Amino acid sequence: MLNIPKEKISKILVIKLRAIGDVLLSTVVLKNLRHNFPHVKIDFLTExxxxxxxxxxxxxxxxxxxxxxxxxxxxxxxxxxxxxxxxIDLFCNPRSALLTFITGAKYRVGYAFRGRSYAYNVKLKPRKEVHHNVEFNLDALRALGLEIIDKEIYMPIDENAENFAKKFWNENKLNEKVVVALNPSGTWETKRWRLEKFARLGDEIAKNFKAKILILWGxxxxxxxxxxxxxxxxIKPIIPPRTxxxxxxxxxxxxxxxxxNDSAPMHIATAVGTPTLGIYGPTNPYAQGPYGEKHLWVRREDLDCIACNLTKCPIGNICMKELSVETVYSAFLKLVEKNKESTGFPF
Structure with a gap:
């Protein structure tokens, strides 16, 4: 561990190029950097x-x-x-490594994956055990001897967004209602639970909780x-306008x-404090799951190939195709039970 001389630092750059959910998970480092360097300039580079x-x-x-x-x-x-x-390069692909090297910074921090070691003079080694991406990001600060005071990811919301959501809520008479958002999107086909199962799940929740169902899209x-x-x-759901x-x-x-599904909207929901159930198959919830005590995830635990990390499945994507509505609904009931005191709703 390097104890970085804080008095010699006046400008910091954090690099996380993509993807949206991963960039959101990287925001955990920012409050901690500001705590350790209250008066320096902190910039962030992304796509x-x-x-x-x-x-x-x-x-x-x-x-x-x-x-x-x-x-x-x-x-x-x-x-x-x-x-x-x-x-601090939190992306560590060949392009971000080159960007880090080109800065000429005295301290260049990154995971020295194959072909990228040249870019960093503070070389990080990933833990052997599986750990969440939030901890992966914080390990970069730990390697510098910095104090970790916070482990929250942060999604800024501006006044225009608040006014938009308030208007949408009022127009659809959602105040004082149980509102459950469903997000069927996912960047990989293999990460997507089937649409007909989302429909059955939505009906089950709407009937049993007298809930309003929102279906998100991008x-x-x-x-x-x-x-x-x-x-x-x-029971017809509400589809919000483009956001x-x-x-x-x-x-x-x-x-x-x-x-x-495992996606950016899932991580956004956790960042704003909404109890979230993640549906998982090819990705590993221990590394990329909904982060925080409020949240849960569900997957087929009986499959040897679970968390294969494949974008194309040679055996028919059975981890998602055969994940039953009953299994996901049972996990949702556990999420409700876990959060029944904090939600304020009489379930």
């Missing part, structure tokens, strides 16, 4: 899709957007001109999936519960 995750974060002085298709020597030179003292394909789920449900990430966060903050 455009994650802009809203960092924009408005009180612990970040400047957000730098890196656009891959506009890579140029000029941009690299501009990054070097900023003269950072400490760069892009056009996800809107079509939401509409398919709606068409299969006996940006902050508006989605503000809507989720008002929900009683969230049930979601």
């Amino acid at each position: 455009p899709p994650s802009k809203e995750i960092i924009e408005g974060n009180p612990y970040v002085d400047e957000l730098i957007i890196f656009e891959r298709e506009k890579n140029s020597l000029k941009k690299f030179y501009e990054l070097r001109k900023r003269k950072y003292d400490l760069v 892009n056009q394909n996800e809107l079509e999936d939401a509409q398919k789920i709606s068409s299969m449900m006996e 940006n990430l902050k508006q989605m966060a503000s809507i989720l903050k008002r929900c009683s519960f969230m049930i979601s």
Whole structure:
């Protein structure tokens, strides 16, 4: 462990290029950095899709957007001109390693995966045991001898997003109602539970809890999936209008519960404090699950291939295809029981 001389640090850069959920999980380092370096400039570099995750974060002085298709020597030179003292690469792919190296910072922190060791002079070694991505990110600070005072991820929500969600809530008469959000999206096909099962689950919850069901979506394909789920449900759900990430966060903050595939909206729900049930198959919930004491996850524990991390399944994606509605509903009941005192609803 290196005890970094704090008095020699005046500018810090944190790099986490993508994806949206992973960038959100990396925000755990920011409050801790500010605690250890209360008077230094802290910047954050990410790609455009994650802009809203960092924009408005009180612990970040400047957000730098890196656009891959506009890579140029000029941009690299501009990054070097900023003269950072400490760069922490939490992405550690070949591109982020190069960016870290180019800064010329005195302290360059990163996981020295194959072919990237040259970029870092504070080389991190991943733990042998499986651990959550939040802890993976915090380990970078521990390696510098920094004090960890907080383990919360942070999603900033602005006034416009709050007004959007409040208007949506009022228009749909959702105040004082049990509202359960369902999120059928996922970046990999193998991470997605079947639409017809989401429909059956939604009906079961709507009937038994007199709940209003929201079906979340982001892009056009996800809107079509939401509409398919709606068409299969006996008790019609509510499909919100198009939202940006902050508006989605503000809507989720008002929900009683969230049930979601492993995805960015799932992590956003946990960040705003909504009790969340994650549905898992190829990814590992011990590393990428909903983070925090309020939340639970469910998966097929009987499969040897569970958490295979494959984007294409050679045996028919049975971890998701054969995960029953009854199993997920039973896990939801446990989530309700776990949070019945904090939710304020008489379940």
